[in-house]
Amino acid sequence: xxxxxxxxRHLVRRRGQxxxxxxxxxxxxxxxxxxxxLPEEGLxxxxxxxxxxxxxxxxxxxxxxxAEFPKEGPSILRIQQVVRGDSAAYFCASSPLPxxxxxxxxxxxxxxxxxx
Amino acid sequence: AQSVAQPxxxxxxxxxxxxxxxxxxxxxxxxYLFWYVQYPNRGLQFLLxxxxxxxxxxxxxxxxxxxNKSQTSFHLKKPSALVSDSALYFCAVRASNDYKxxxxxxxxxTVRA
Numbered sequence: 001x002x003x004x005x006x007x008x009r010h011l012v013r014r015r016g017q018x019x020x021x022x023x024x025x026x027x028x029x030x031x032x033x034x035x036x037x038l039p040e041e042g043l044x045x046x047x048x049x050x051x052x053x054x055x056x057x058x059x060x061x062x063x064x065x066x067a068e069f070p071k072e073g074p075s076i077l078r079i080q081q082v083v084r085g086d087s088a089a090y091f092c093a094s095s096p097l098p099x100x101x102x103x104x105x106x107x108x109x110x111x112x113x114x115x116x
Numbered sequence: 117a118q119s120v121a122q123p124x125x126x127x128x129x130x131x132x133x134x135x136x137x138x139x140x141x142x143x144x145x146x147x148y149l150f151w152y153v154q155y156p157n158r159g160l161q162f163l164l165x166x167x168x169x170x171x172x173x174x175x176x177x178x179x180x181x182x183x184n185k186s187q188t189s190f191h192l193k194k195p196s197a198l199v200s201d202s203a204l205y206f207c208a209v210r211a212s213n214d215y216k217x218x219x220x221x222x223x224x225x226t227v228r229a
Contacts, residue, residue, distance in 0.1 A: 004159070025185070033215070042120070042206060042219030043160075059216070091159060102167045104150070107215060109159035 002027065004094050004108035005074075012084045012114045021111045027093030032075045033105055034067060037089040049075060050098075077111040080114045089113075118143040120207050122220035130228055135197040137223045139207030140189045146212040149190040151181055154204040154222070163205075166190060177201070197227045 005024040013019050025032050030051050035043040046059040049069035057067065064082075069075040079086055089112045093105035119142045129135050141147055148167055152160040164175025171183045181192045191208060204224050208217040 033217075034217075035217070042221045043208075043217070045216040045218070048215055056216070056221075059189070102148070104162050104165060106162060107160040108154070109157075 004029075004092055004106055006090075006092050006108035007112050009109060009113060010112050010114070012116065013115050014079050019082050019086070019088050019113055019115075021081040021092075021113070023075040023077070023092030023094075023108060025059075026096075026106055029096045029106075031092035031095045031096075031098060032069050033091065033093045034075075034077050035091045035107075037091060038095055039088070039091070039108070043091060046077075065075045079113075082113075084115045087113055096104075118209055118211060118214075118216075118218045120209050120218055120220035120221045122205075122207055123218060124223050125221075125228065126171055126224045126227065128226045129197050131199050132196050135192075135194040135201065135227070137183065137192040137205050137207075137221060137225060137226065139192065140188050141207070141209040143211050143218075144191075147190075148210050149181075149183060150208040151175065151179070151192050152206045152208065154206065158206050160206065162207065163192070188223050197225075199229050201225060202227045220226075 032049045034046040036041045047067045048056040064080045066078045089110045091110045092108045095103040097103050117184045121140045150165045151163040166183045174180045204222045206222050207220045210217050
């Protein structure tokens with residue numbers, strides 16, 4: 001049973017380019033969460049999605065960042081016009097049931113974004 | 117608001133000795149508490165969680181954690197550390213009616229042979 005999959009594992013972009021990060025949840029999981037880990041810090045919540053719905057994006061920067069989880073395919077975190085401050089590790093997690101409950105969030109290996 | 121503090125950036129122990137990684141939390145309402153471990157260039161692996169019931173929770177790889185409500189703590193413990201336990205450990209909390217995990221900054225554990 002494959003775990004949470006993320007790709008690419010490493011992504012290098014120049015300032016002003018777009019970054020697309022993909023997350024495939026564990027089989028049977030329909031709830032996806034994105035977190036960002038800045039250097040020397042813990043993970044910070046960004047967004048919670050269910051299939052075709054954004055439930056909570058309160059942790060997302062208001063500009064340049066967007067997320068989706070379509071009916072078919074992986075969840076996508078999109079960062080437009082990247083800046084150096086976007087350099088971080090982005091982790092995706094999934095759970096089988098709605099996040100408010102006793103379920104555990106299981107994390108993927110992360111995508112390490114470097115902005116030159 | 118909820119938060120987690122891991123007061124030690126680093127913990128160094130000799131193989132075979134007990135290992136403790138400290139965590140205190142702040143949350144409104146009943147806490148759900150988690151420990152995750154991160155190996156270099158890997159994702160977070162779930163170790164254990166406290167939801168309710170027995171204050172001593174047992175998890176993967178011989179780890180356990182004790183929930184102390186009065187001290188708002190959830191320290192991770194292992195009676196006999198292995199070199200392979202060397203990694204970055206994160207404590208996380210969320211309220212029982214929330215889904216957002218709040219993480220501590222992490223504690224780097226080094227177990228020397």
